[in-house]
Amino acid sequence: MDEMTQKLISDYLPMSEQSFLLLLCLTEPRHGYGIMQMVLEQSRGRVSLGPSTVYTILYKMEQDGLIEVVKEVDRRKVYSITYAGRQVLQAEADRVTELARYAHQVLAQNSTAVTLL
Amino acid sequence: MDEMTQKLISDYLPMSEQSFLLLLCLTEPRHGYGIMQMVLEQSRGRVSLGPSTVYTILYKMEQDGLIEVVKEVDRRKVYSITYAGRQVLQAEADRVTELARYAHQVLAQNSTAVTLL
DNA sequence: ACAAGTATATCGCTTGGTGATATATTGGAT
């Protein structure tokens, strides 16, 4: 792990749910509009990314080398995650997993207090 | 689940890591300064909440009824989570857990691509 | 011809986290 990637990780973490889902989408090549549909669908309507959100994030992540344009046909700009992006994504996935594990642990300890109220 | 609580949940979710860890801390009574130490310690130095962050969040969460002051001695204001707060906390824990599960699933499908690079 | 869907882009607002700063008290070290 080079320090360049290390900097990206510390700059991007913790990541918003929006950015995280977007980056997860780009483990397969997709264009902006496709991401909007994908996220809406996969989250069963819970998370809705508007165009301003998607294109703002896409621009920033491309600048930072987390994603790249792999194809450009008609008006479609097809993005895909880079190797650096994958490492950031993995780091964020690890963080979220750890957070969930910790929360579960704390809530399990205090579960009696809930049911007794 | 009354609609009052439902509104709190949709207003607060998704929650920042800061707010989430703070709320998790208050499953046991603690004062602001104690929360700062607790989070720093439990996250092994990764997450550091400054005073402005802690007291800002405490104020807002008390206003919204997620937490309450249970004791006030000297300069210490001891807070604890309310029943409504617990439901918000549980909802956020569920969201994070689901997010981690989804991320794991997506990354497992594409794991070969990483190792081959 | 028109409406709806596809596709990208930008502006400006609001909110939230946070560094900086202020204030006051307490405990330990010199």
Place this chain on the structure above:
DNA sequence: ATCCAATATATCACCAAGCGATATACTTGT
């Protein structure tokens, strides 16, 4: 006795991020 660090809470102002609103333009079906 004095001084510094730690404890404890509070406020202000800045910046970044998400996002609603809006604009533009092409395509497809009716």
